[in-house]
Amino acid sequence: MVDAPRRQPAHTVRLRPVGERELELQYRVVHGYRRAFRMAGEGPVLVLIHGIGDSSATWAELIPDLARTHTVIAPDLLGHGASGKPRADYSVAAYANGVRDLLTTLGIESATLVGHSLGGGVAMQFAYQFPERTERLILVSAGGVGREVNPVLRLVSLPGAHLMLSALRLPGMRLQVGLAVRLLKFLDTDLGQDAPELLTLVDALPDETSRNAFIRTLRAVVDWRGQVVTMLDRCYLTEGMPTMLLWGDRDSVVPVRHAYGASEAMPGSRLEIFEGAGHFPFHSDPGRFVSLVEEFTGSTAPADWSREHWRDLLREGCPGDPAGRPGSGLRRPTERDLRQASERSAT
Structure with missing residues (x-):
């Protein structure tokens, strides 16, 4: 069931126009490799992470609107766009490290991460590796939920x-x-x-x-069998992390049923379906996408991470485990979920 839209709290937001020069690519050299990115606006930080084979250009039409109320950073992941393309580690975990290092060079301590497709998997991995630097998660047609893929x-x-x-x-x-x-x-x-x-x-x-x-x-x-990385085995760690899932109901790359599975596995997450949209709902209906992102970031408080809470979640384990939390009210992964997850990488 799709959650009802939440009401935007009553407050005044200063809108700031964005100049064309701010949308141009900028560069940093990190670990000897060129990292390209776009950066615009001011205010709470939004990091936009593109999908496989794509680049920050996929967000170009949305950045001016989002940058009226946020500092928007859209990197070209290593191996993509105008960033370096070395013979290197292109795993999801390595990409999460790369996002962290770029943010560090820019003086950004924490951010809301918006990840599309592969970028959704990178955003989830970033939240897993660096929960203290993650304020919210917005996952758009994200990979890593089930084996199925185009x-x-x-x-x-x-x-x-x-x-x-x-x-x-x-x-x-x-x-x-x-x-x-x-x-x-x-x-x-x-x-x-x-x-x-x-x-x-x-x-x-x-x-x-x-x-x-x-x-x-x-x-x-x-x-050849499908997706080989899963986030299902640790979705329970998003408890207390404001999370929104955005999906097109005609997604031919990552089926929309993955959205419902992820929503059930992620405590307190919010799900929004774009009817008639495919794998790029932010292209199909950019106005609704921007409105949802602004409303979500404006109506939720950043995650209040603590080392103690993280330790307790890890000790209590996944609700689907024999050692998990009885009676938690969270969906227990099915035998098929766990079997597929055990066959895939859980980095």
């Missing part, structure tokens, strides 16, 4: 993916793929909702270095 991504995780991605950029092949995309949209399929957006991700891989980084990132989270 078969195309499973295919690209297999050997030979470099050749496949290179072939997709050939003029003749590009034309055929474009025709297939238009047909999927005409037939009103869920994949047709997302195909144009996914095709732009291929266009963002112009050379072998970019493709190598993309495939390394993908293989860290997806194999």
Whole structure:
């Protein structure tokens, strides 16, 4: 069941216009590698984390509105966009470390994290590794909830993916793929909702270095059977962390049923479904997306983290464990949930 919208508390918010120069890419060198990011506005900090193969440009149209009331930081993850693309560790945990280090160089101690797709997994991992620096979580079509994922991504995780991605950029092949995309949209399929957006991700891989980084990132989270990283086994740790889940009900990459599973597994979380939207609900309805983010950050207090509370949560364990909390009222993971989680990485 989708939670009813919460009423915005009565207070005056000073709106600040954002200049075009603030939306331009900026750079920091961290651990010897270039980290690109966009930064605009002032006020409470929002960190926008994009998905696999994407970049901070995916948030560009939303940043001016969000930056009227927040300091917005949108990084290009390592291996993506204008950031460096070394032969490096592209695991979810490494990305969480990279976000922490960039925020540290910018003098940011804590923030609300907004993560899309892979970025949702990175946001969850950041909250797990650095709870004292996480004020809230907003997960958008996030990975790491179930094994299911679009078969195309499973295919690209297999050997030979470099050749496949290179072939997709050939003029003749590009034309055929474009025709297939238009047909999927005409037939009103869920994949047709997302195909144009996914095709732009291929266009963002112009050379072998970019493709190598993309495939390394993908293989860290997806194999031929589906997603290989899970957050289900530690969702209970979000107790006391204001969390909102945003999902399109026609998501062809990460099915909307994952949203309901995550909502049940995360104590006190709020779920908002975008009807008719695919994997990029913030593109389908940017106005509603911005309104929800502003209302959520304005109506919830930052997480009040304490070492003692964290220790108690870890000692009490997951409600689905034999040693878990009896009668907690939280959903116990099903046998299928636990079996799949045990087969996947839990970094």
